[in-house]
Amino acid sequence: MPEYSLLAVSSAIAVLALDRWILRTGLLRRRSFWITLGFLLLGKLVVNGYLTARPIVHYYAPYYLGIRLGTIPVEDFLYGFAMLGLVLIYWEYLGKRWRSEDRGSLSSAAGSEG
Amino acid sequence: MKGEYLLLLTLAFLPPFALSFHRNVRRAIWARPGRLFGALLGMCLPFWIWDVWATERGHWAFDPRYTLGIRVLNLPLEELLFFPCIGFIAIFLWEVVRFYRREP
Numbered sequence: 001m002p003e004y005s006l007l008a009v010s011s012a013i014a015v016l017a018l019d020r021w022i023l024r025t026g027l028l029r030r031r032s033f034w035i036t037l038g039f040l041l042l043g044k045l046v047v048n049g050y051l052t053a054r055p056i057v058h059y060y061a062p063y064y065l066g067i068r069l070g071t072i073p074v075e076d077f078l079y080g081f082a083m084l085g086l087v088l089i090y091w092e093y094l095g096k097r098w099r100s101e102d103r104g105s106l107s108s109a110a111g112s113e114g
Numbered sequence: 115m116k117g118e119y120l121l122l123l124t125l126a127f128l129p130p131f132a133l134s135f136h137r138n139v140r141r142a143i144w145a146r147p148g149r150l151f152g153a154l155l156g157m158c159l160p161f162w163i164w165d166v167w168a169t170e171r172g173h174w175a176f177d178p179r180y181t182l183g184i185r186v187l188n189l190p191l192e193e194l195l196f197f198p199c200i201g202f203i204a205i206f207l208w209e210v211v212r213f214y215r216r217e218p
Contacts, residue, residue: 004173007164032215036208043203047126056119056180063173087157087201088208094149 004064008075011082018089025092028085037084044080048072118180119192127199130206142209153205158197165189 001009019028027033051057052071059073067074115121134143143150166187168174181190 003171004168007168011164032208032211032217035215036204036211039207039211040204043126047122047200050122051119054118054177054180056122056177058175058177060172060174063168063171083157083161083197083200084204086160087153087204090153090156091149091205091208094146094152098146098149 002061002063002065004059004073004075008078008082012078012085015082015085015089018086023089023093025089025096027089027092033088036088037081040080040084045070045072048076048080052076116178116180116182119176119190120182120195123192123196123199126203130203133210134202134206138213139206139209142212143206150202150205154198154201157201161197162187162189162194165193 016028019025049071052059052068052073055071064073064075069077134140166189169176169189176190176193181192184191186194
């Protein structure tokens, strides 16, 4: 498999694994996540479409499959999934951590008053 | 036009950025700047490294006709900015979807 293709598949799997076994936010099981991804895909078609149609970014053989949806190499969709998935997984992970810290400080404050 | 990549990025980024201060999502997005910074940096770091390596290796290249010519780590400045900008758009949309779906 070409290098970029292999890396794109690996990055998507790595992001799935990161959430499944390490950060465990459960983000990928939520309908809101897939709805958000759907909206982002629309924007991606415009931005990535422009970048590859102009082209602002050139892609080179033999590093990708050469299969494009419109002007966008198929690998870019997995790359995009990994990138958007990763930022939202971290966002949720940090959100949960801070919420629990807030609860922790609130309960300890309440405890010291009591 | 040499500013084309930057213009595309700006057009994509500015509307979500401006709308992120709307009262329906402002608190969710901006209450914890460290959370925002951490999530963006957590995504940007591996993707910057990947991008620098892949550009060096010749997987892809950026057309000098449409980039300003300011290079950082051998990438156009626009390409480095691409990741935090798109990351922010993702977080913004996620919070908008959550708001309309009434998720706590």
